[in-house]
Amino acid sequence: MITREVLVNVVAFLIAMGFFVLGMWIFGVAPELAEFQAVTFFGGILCIALAVAIPVNILGRGDGV
Secondary structure: OOOHHHHHHHHHHHHHHHHHHHHHHHHHHHOOOOOOOHHHHHHHHHHHHHHHHHHOOOOOHHOOO
């Protein structure tokens, strides 16, 4: 049976993976843009940072600490 903790971990992982893939896609799109390359690239950095922050803050608390 799937517990609530496992479900939260799976959902958090999927969201984090989505932000990571989105950030990599934004990194790839940024050089092709005529304007706002730096802003777009920085948006990719923010997505990757959020993708790393989610597992560190949510998934890292599985042992009850």
